[in-house]
Amino acid sequence: NAGVMQNPRHLVRRRGQEARLRCSPMKGHSHVYWYRQLPEEGLKFMVYLQKENIIDESGMPKERFSAEFPKEGPSILRIQQVVRGDSAAYFCASSLKRGETQYFGPGTRLLVL
Amino acid sequence: AQSVTQLGSHVSVSEGALVLLRCNYSSSVPPYLFWYVQYPNQGLQLLLKYTSAATLVKGINGFEAEFKKSETSFHLTKPSAHMSDAAEYFCAVSEANTGNQFYFGTGTSLTVIP
Numbered sequence: 091n092a093g094v095m096q097n098p099r100h101l102v103r104r105r106g107q108e109a110r111l112r113c114s115p116m117k118g119h120s121h122v123y124w125y126r127q128l129p130e131e132g133l134k135f136m137v138y139l140q141k142e143n144i145i146d147e148s149g150m151p152k153e154r155f156s157a158e159f160p161k162e163g164p165s166i167l168r169i170q171q172v173v174r175g176d177s178a179a180y181f182c183a184s185s186l187k188r189g190e191t192q193y194f195g196p197g198t199r200l201l202v203l
Numbered sequence: 204a205q206s207v208t209q210l211g212s213h214v215s216v217s218e219g220a221l222v223l224l225r226c227n228y229s230s231s232v233p234p235y236l237f238w239y240v241q242y243p244n245q246g247l248q249l250l251l252k253y254t255s256a257a258t259l260v261k262g263i264n265g266f267e268a269e270f271k272k273s274e275t276s277f278h279l280t281k282p283s284a285h286m287s288d289a290a291e292y293f294c295a296v297s298e299a300n301t302g303n304q305f306y307f308g309t310g311t312s313l314t315v316i317p
Contacts, residue, residue: 094246123305125305131309133247133307135305138303146304188302189302194239194248197246
């Protein structure tokens with residue numbers, strides 16, 4: 091049973107470009123969560139999605155960031171017009187049910203030059 | 204609201220010595236509690252979890268943790284450290300059955316000295 095998949099594992103962007111991060115949850119999981127980890131810090135919640143719906147986006151910056159989880163295909167975290175402060179590791183997690191154990195992917199490490 | 208405090212951002216132990224990583228939480232509702240381990244440049248791997256069953260929880264790699272409601276603690280222990288235990292450890296809390304997110308501590312970096 092494959093775990094949570096994320097790609098790319100590493101992404102380099104110049105300031106002003108767009109970054110697209112993809113996450114495929116574990117088989118059978120319909121709940122997806124995105125977290126951001128800055129250097130020397132813990133993970134900070136960004137957004138929680140269930141198929142085709144955003145349930146909680148209280149941790150998402152108000153501008154430039156968006157997320158989706160379409161009926162078919164992976165969840166996408168999109169960052170428009172990236173700035174250097176967006177450089178971080180972005181982790182996706184999935185769970186079978188709301189509130190239950192979250193299983194994490196290997197992360198995407200974004201570097202903005 | 205939930206929050207997690209991990210005392211000691213860096214812990215060093217000798218190989219074979221007891222490992223104790225501290226985690227205190229605050230939660231206005233019954234919590235679920237988790238410990239994850241992160242190796243360099245990798246994702247988080249679940250070590251163990253407390254979900255309102257037995258208060259002493261056993262996890263992988265010989266780790267265990269005890270939920271103490273009176274102390275709002277969920278400390279992680281291992282009787283004998285191994286070199287391969289060197290990693291970053293994160294404690295997390297969520298609302299039982301209803302939580303939209305996990306709240307993570309800032310992590311404890313464990314160094315094992317040969």
